[in-house]
Amino acid sequence: MEYSKSLMFSLVFCVFIINGIESISVQLQATPSEGILGSTSLELKCSYTTVPGEEYVTGVNIMAKINGQFKNVAIFYTPSLPLNATLTNDGNYLSNRVTLTNPTDTMTNSASMQFTQIACEDENEYMCNVAYAGSGGSTSANSVVANISVKGNPEEPDSVPSYVPSAGIEEGNNVVFTCTGNVGKPQGKFRWVRYRRDSNDVTIQETPYESETTTAVIMPGTCTFNGTSSLTLKMEQLDNNAVVRCQVVYQGEPLDLKQQTNPINVYYSVRNVQVTKFPSNPTFAEGAEPITLTCESDGNPALINTDYTWHKESNISVMLGTGPTYLINNVVVNETDNYICVAQNSFNGQTFNMNSSIHIQIDDDGIGAGAIAGIAVGIAVLVIIIIIIVIFVLRKNNRGKDDSIDEPPEKPRNNLSFVDRKDALGDKNGPFNNHNIHYADLNFDDRPRSRKPLQLSQDSDLDHTPYAEVMMPRV
Numbered sequence: 001m002e003y004s005k006s007l008m009f010s011l012v013f014c015v016f017i018i019n020g021i022e023s024i025s026v027q028l029q030a031t032p033s034e035g036i037l038g039s040t041s042l043e044l045k046c047s048y049t050t051v052p053g054e055e056y057v058t059g060v061n062i063m064a065k066i067n068g069q070f071k072n073v074a075i076f077y078t079p080s081l082p083l084n085a086t087l088t089n090d091g092n093y094l095s096n097r098v099t100l101t102n103p104t105d106t107m108t109n110s111a112s113m114q115f116t117q118i119a120c121e122d123e124n125e126y127m128c129n130v131a132y133a134g135s136g137g138s139t140s141a142n143s144v145v146a147n148i149s150v151k152g153n154p155e156e157p158d159s160v161p162s163y164v165p166s167a168g169i170e171e172g173n174n175v176v177f178t179c180t181g182n183v184g185k186p187q188g189k190f191r192w193v194r195y196r197r198d199s200n201d202v203t204i205q206e207t208p209y210e211s212e213t214t215t216a217v218i219m220p221g222t223c224t225f226n227g228t229s230s231l232t233l234k235m236e237q238l239d240n241n242a243v244v245r246c247q248v249v250y251q252g253e254p255l256d257l258k259q260q261t262n263p264i265n266v267y268y269s270v271r272n273v274q275v276t277k278f279p280s281n282p283t284f285a286e287g288a289e290p291i292t293l294t295c296e297s298d299g300n301p302a303l304i305n306t307d308y309t310w311h312k313e314s315n316i317s318v319m320l321g322t323g324p325t326y327l328i329n330n331v332v333v334n335e336t337d338n339y340i341c342v343a344q345n346s347f348n349g350q351t352f353n354m355n356s357s358i359h360i361q362i363d364d365d366g367i368g369a370g371a372i373a374g375i376a377v378g379i380a381v382l383v384i385i386i387i388i389i390v391i392f393v394l395r396k397n398n399r400g401k402d403d404s405i406d407e408p409p410e411k412p413r414n415n416l417s418f419v420d421r422k423d424a425l426g427d428k429n430g431p432f433n434n435h436n437i438h439y440a441d442l443n444f445d446d447r448p449r450s451r452k453p454l455q456l457s458q459d460s461d462l463d464h465t466p467y468a469e470v471m472m473p474r475v
Helices: 002-019 089-094 371-399
Strands: 027-033 034-036 041-047 055-066 069-076 099-100 110-117 124-132 137-142 148-150 161-166 174-184 187-195 203-209 214-218 223-233 244-250 253-260 268-278 291-300 310-314 316-320 325-328 337-347 350-360
Touching: 027 124, 027 137, 027 148, 041 055, 041 124, 041 148, 055 089, 055 110, 069 089, 069 099, 069 110, 069 124, 174 187, 174 244, 187 214, 187 223, 223 244, 268 337, 268 350, 291 310, 291 337, 291 350, 325 337
Parallel strands: 034 148
Antiparallel strands: 027 041, 041 110, 055 069, 055 124, 099 110, 124 137, 124 148, 161 174, 174 223, 187 203, 187 244, 214 223, 244 253, 268 291, 291 325, 310 316, 310 337, 337 350
């Protein structure tokens, strides 16, 4: 039957060509040509142009390719046949999603199918068929094929990325992260980003992973793709407290569609053990203030008080105390030693430890209370000895004063009892008679700048010593 109809249509078409009937111009256009799944406005418009006075349109059909063949999905009527446009049985899948509008003019007009909701099956090839009559009879003309493509926007990943192992992760483990979700249509992909963070949750390093493969399958009942991507990371110390993010990339653009893990706990053994002292003196005097030793370390699990122990190198088997600090209260010489801090932590049935030491030097050159008392006694004895010596010297000097002549407080000539006696002075205008003067009877003080006057010897006799012409120097 279908073969007979096709043959008949071909014969009629040939007859019209032979008779010289001109065909009308038909165009079909989708605006826009790309629809987005969901509530989206898209118009499929069939326009045609007839030859005035020779042709008139009797009907318009919009066809879609179904199972490899173009079939009518919507029928439109001209004003000459005032019926409402309607969907065919093959076009029932468009129900409640399109609005049909008939042509309003028999000469130059168009039929329209307006989409209000786009579904995956709307991605198809379409064609418009216009039936018309002319001077030679009835026939139809088809437009070229118009295409509608459908996009499906991606969505946020289904959940936070899962990872295996999910607990007890330690430094050196390989951890596999997996992310799934709707990556849209056309198919998008996932990108990964690792954020290393400090203890205050501040990002210190951001590492993207762009080349990880995303496998995708069409989601049942829809034309979008469900993607899956995996990332394998070898855990390090810096990955403790890190987060790993899965982000959707659609048509080459990273979107704000992402999920990330909670902070990841990564165990690592104790390390970076360091001991400091306060005060920081290179050496300490015996009897000084107490010395505080502090031990610091890094590790996860973090160390608590009982994870620190203190020892002396000279007797390592004896534990001095526990906790991150140790106080040397008795600062004496025999406390000089290398002080050792042993730090340890445990996880997954294993215990790890590391130690560090510091040398404390205590010298006895400081002045203690006993030393101060000894010094005080010594000083007292020394003072007594000095006093005795001074007294002895003074007494000795006093015994010799009777035989000595003190320097007069005034000029020597003022102390001479005969200084104003003219008869005792020589004649200044006459010549001196220096003969027969016995100098042995005079005592001279030959010290520089001495003010002592000439003195008569104790055994001299003034009456027998001719010295009257001796002049005293004026000082």
